[in-house]
Amino acid sequence: MKPFKVRLRFYGDLNVFLRSKAGDAVIERRLAEKTSIKDVIESCGVPHPEVDLIFVDDQTVGFDHTVEDDAKVEVFPVEELGTFDTDKRLQHFGISRFVADGHLGRLTRNLRLLGFDVAYRQNADDRRLLEVMACENRALLTRDRRLLMHGIVRHGYYPRSQNADEQTIEVVRRFNLSDLIAPFTRCLRCNAPLEEAAKADIIDRLEPLTKIYYDQFRRCPDCKQIYWSGSHFPKLQKRIDEIRSRAQGQA
Ligand SMILES: [Zn+2]
Secondary structure (H helix, E strand, C coil), X not given: CCCEEEEEEECHHHHHHCCCCCCCCEXXXXXXXXXXXXXXXXXXXXXXXXXXXXXXXXXXXXXXXXXXXXXXXXXEEHHHHHHXXXXXXXXXXXXXXXXXXXXXXXXXXXXXXXXXXXXXXXXCCHHHHHHHHHHCCCEEECCCHHHXXXXXXXXXXXXXXXXXXXXXXXXXXXXXXXXXXXCCCECCCCCCECEEECHHHHHHHCXXXXXXXXXXXXXXXXXXXXXXXXXXXXXXXXXXXXXXHHHHCCC
């Protein structure tokens, strides 16, 4: 087969994945055999779960589209979705359950604080992460882009920031979760939904001052951790409000 040339242009923040940070995010690839568009895009460093719309010579295509001649390719991230009203989008919203890799403990805690279901084990290996993702239909959160490129990953996200609060805002935006935020409803330690607990049932586990000052409690049915709106509460509430308002705005 005669070698041919593919020119790819990446839009929005997909350029964070490109090896060359310079220029206008156009990359040229020489190919000598038929190749799926998914493989061509990933050879540029961009994981497929980050890609929401692909045009090849001005036509929308799916990941399994085969490139066999000179072609002009345009690749869009999820954030630019609003621009195109098309059923050819490759990602979809409506996902609110996640599995996070072992480096994202603080992000996991934040998302649980907002009420989201995030499976997390600090020492889970890649195989285990992919298994939980596939079996429980969760989106994979990881900063390991190789892992995100794995063929069985359908939904996933690579947090751009290294800061947990920024990552939380990114995830809420990316998966359109603002309306689903339900703070203080999930165990931060083990992810189980919390239950109301009558004070009388747990009073023997409370510190003396907590017994005096607080009347409303929630308990984790799995790890038995008890939660109440103690002195740390206003500070947490403020952080949650800030995350929520920043996730809704563009600031
Ligand atoms: Zn728990």
